[in-house]
Amino acid sequence: MSRRRSRVLAASAALLALGLAACSSTAETPAASGTSSTSDGSASSMPAEPVKVTIGALTISETAPLWGAVKAGVFADHGLDVTIQPIQGGAQAMPALINGEVDFTVGQPFGVMRARDQGLEVSIISNYAESLREGPDINSVVTGAGTGITSAKDLSGKTVAVNSLGAAGDLTIKAAVDADGGDSSTIKFVEVAFPDVPAQIEAGNIDAAWVPEPFVSMVVGAGGARVVDPYQATIPGLPTLVVQATQKTIDEKPELVQAMREALADAFTWSEANESEMRQSLVDNMSLPEDAAANLPLPHFTATIDRTTLQALADLAVRYGYFKTAPDLNTIIVEG
Amino acid sequence: MTALARSLVPTLRTVGLAAGLPVLLVLGWGLATQGSQSFYFPGPATVARTFVDTWFGPAFVQDVLPSLGRFGAGVALSIVIGIVAGTAIGTTPWLRELLEPMLEFFRAVPPVALVPVLMLLLGIGDSMKLAVIVSGCVWPVLLNTVEGVRGVDPVLTETSRSYRVHGALALRYVILPAASPRIMAGIRLCLSIGLILMVISEMFAASSGLGYRLVYFQRSFMIAEMWSGIVLLGLIGVVVATIFGFVDRRVLHWYHGLREVARG
Numbered sequence: 059m060s061r062r063r064s065r066v067l068a069a070s071a072a073l074l075a076l077g078l079a080a081c082s083s084t085a086e087t088p089a090a091s092g093t094s095s096t097s098d099g100s101a102s103s104m105p106a107e108p109v110k111v112t113i114g115a116l117t118i119s120e121t122a123p124l125w126g127a128v129k130a131g132v133f134a135d136h137g138l139d140v141t142i143q144p145i146q147g148g149a150q151a152m153p154a155l156i157n158g159e160v161d162f163t164v165g166q167p168f169g170v171m172r173a174r175d176q177g178l179e180v181s182i183i184s185n186y187a188e189s190l191r192e193g194p195d196i197n198s199v200v201t202g203a204g205t206g207i208t209s210a211k212d213l214s215g216k217t218v219a220v221n222s223l224g225a226a227g228d229l230t231i232k233a234a235v236d237a238d239g240g241d242s243s244t245i246k247f248v249e250v251a252f253p254d255v256p257a258q259i260e261a262g263n264i265d266a267a268w269v270p271e272p273f274v275s276m277v278v279g280a281g282g283a284r285v286v287d288p289y290q291a292t293i294p295g296l297p298t299l300v301v302q303a304t305q306k307t308i309d310e311k312p313e314l315v316q317a318m319r320e321a322l323a324d325a326f327t328w329s330e331a332n333e334s335e336m337r338q339s340l341v342d343n344m345s346l347p348e349d350a351a352a353n354l355p356l357p358h359f360t361a362t363i364d365r366t367t368l369q370a371l372a373d374l375a376v377r378y379g380y381f382k383t384a385p386d387l388n389t390i391i392v393e394g
Numbered sequence: 395m396t397a398l399a400r401s402l403v404p405t406l407r408t409v410g411l412a413a414g415l416p417v418l419l420v421l422g423w424g425l426a427t428q429g430s431q432s433f434y435f436p437g438p439a440t441v442a443r444t445f446v447d448t449w450f451g452p453a454f455v456q457d458v459l460p461s462l463g464r465f466g467a468g469v470a471l472s473i474v475i476g477i478v479a480g481t482a483i484g485t486t487p488w489l490r491e492l493l494e495p496m497l498e499f500f501r502a503v504p505p506v507a508l509v510p511v512l513m514l515l516l517g518i519g520d521s522m523k524l525a526v527i528v529s530g531c532v533w534p535v536l537l538n539t540v541e542g543v544r545g546v547d548p549v550l551t552e553t554s555r556s557y558r559v560h561g562a563l564a565l566r567y568v569i570l571p572a573a574s575p576r577i578m579a580g581i582r583l584c585l586s587i588g589l590i591l592m593v594i595s596e597m598f599a600a601s602s603g604l605g606y607r608l609v610y611f612q613r614s615f616m617i618a619e620m621w622s623g624i625v626l627l628g629l630i631g632v633v634v635a636t637i638f639g640f641v642d643r644r645v646l647h648w649y650h651g652l653r654e655v656a657r658g
Contacts, residue, residue: 149613176615263517
């Protein structure tokens with residue numbers, strides 16, 4: 059497919075972009091002011107005009123820190139006028155990212171690796187959310203009442219649903235089953251959308267399913283049980299969502315990308331300090347009931363990329379034949 | 395001009411007309427993607443190569459055959475149900491008056507909207523996918539059969555009645571043959587709808603089939619593979635239409651002959 063741009067070209071493009079940005083003296087400078095921004099709008103040097111940025115994000119509870127922080131003005135402090143564009147899924151959002159309709163998307167790291175594997179030049183610029191390293195994880199394989207499935211190895215030979223095949227869900231389930239002494243090659247995976255899972259488990263059409271919250275609680279509340287938390291069991295703290303941009307954006311607008319990184323870090327700090335306000339955005343944007351929004355388990359939000367977990371994911375994917383060649387994290391991850 | 399050349403020219407003309415547009419389209423496609431680096435629009439050569447790599451192999455058994463099986467079974471079921479129910483409704487006036495508003499109601503329900511409900515009722519296996527195909531395919535056959543049976547020339551029915559041709563005999567030799575042009579028109583529609591619904595039904599709760607593969611390729615950024623799947627679907631459509639045309643000429647040879655005579 060497309061020839062990979064040489065590093066020299068990329069570097070000179072970045073330099074050119076820097077030069078252009080300096081000449082045009084537009085609002086791309088506030089990146090430098092990201093050190094002491096606060097949420098009350100009194101950043102040290104307010105830019106003349108905020109840069110318009112569009113972030114594509116799924117309408118799921120994980121988007122709460124974005125909604126909350128945008129409303130609280132955290133991104134404005136970094137000179138960014140952020141619009142959050144609802145998207146349907148990582149792959150569907152990719153064309154919008156490529157043709158510049160959205161500048162950044164929030165999606166699964168596995169999707170970026172897959173895209174790179176196929177020659178699409180997208181990269182991870184920042185972390186976003188991680189699964190929990192201990193305690194009940196934010197997603198789990200659940201089963202109905204009376205199936206006799208109690209541990210990962212019991213899933214051998216069973217019908218297990220995931221929302222999309224060939225991604226981190228079925229990959230980590232396979233690894234967890236094999237690590238538990240089962241045989242992952244005998245599992246029959248089917249695709250069932252998360253909202254359909256509770257009814258399908260109750261009807262007995264599937265033996266188990268991998269779902270995030272609030273579906274884990276729904277199935278467990280109906281008499282079902284958690285079998286295994288595949289992320290935690292195989293790669294504790296595996297990123298569930300990362301922020302992506304095209305290599306073109308990274309090369310041509312390094313200040314914008316850096317400002318976004320810093321704004322995201324501040325957004326997550328803000329979210330931790332203002333949890334009730336962050337959770338209120340779930341009520342505002344997803345019409346969740348107040349008490350559900352207050353109690354919904356959320357992942358760990360962080361902008362810091364943990365290379366070891368992503369490397370473990372890449373290695374696992376190669377081991378189970380999901381990729382032809384090992385993803386090169388040095389090209390996939392672009393840190394500030 | 396020799397006799398050979400005289401017979402060759404019309405054949406060449408037919409082949410040229412049939413193949414001309416596809417060849418032009420592929421050429422246009424090739425020119426449009428020439429030198430293009432676009433990830434989402436690969437050129438015909440790339441897609442052709444991917445087509446061979448993707449579908450000539452295990453995928454044929456894993457995905458193409460199950461899909462064709464579902465399509466064949468769904469369409470066959472729709473044709474049988476459509477003709478049987480259509481004949482019953484068409485020949486029984488009170489039944490038609492009773493059912494017609496309901497039929498219009500159910501016909502207007504898009505089968506895709508029924509998928510979540512069908513998944514609950516029939517599970518996530520092949521029966522659900524068959525139900526999706528039948529729920530959309532049965533209507534053109536059914537409604538065309540009703541109209542065809544109703545529209546039989548009264549002179550024909552009265553004449554046969556006066557010769558004491560009743561019941562099954564009349565059905566076999568008068569009513570169904572007279573209705574067959576409309577029934578075949580219904581079946582033609584049923585085939586194209588069936589192909590579309592086959593793909594759609596496999597996009598839900600599947601782990602094999604062309605519909606599943608298409609979504610999988612799309613999600614995995616395997617764009618050339620996705621296009622090759624779309625090409626394959628189109629080719630299946632052409633093959634199905636060719637087979638239908640052949641059967642249609644056999645079944646309705648009298649009708650086509652009649653029309654040619656009428657046209658002069």
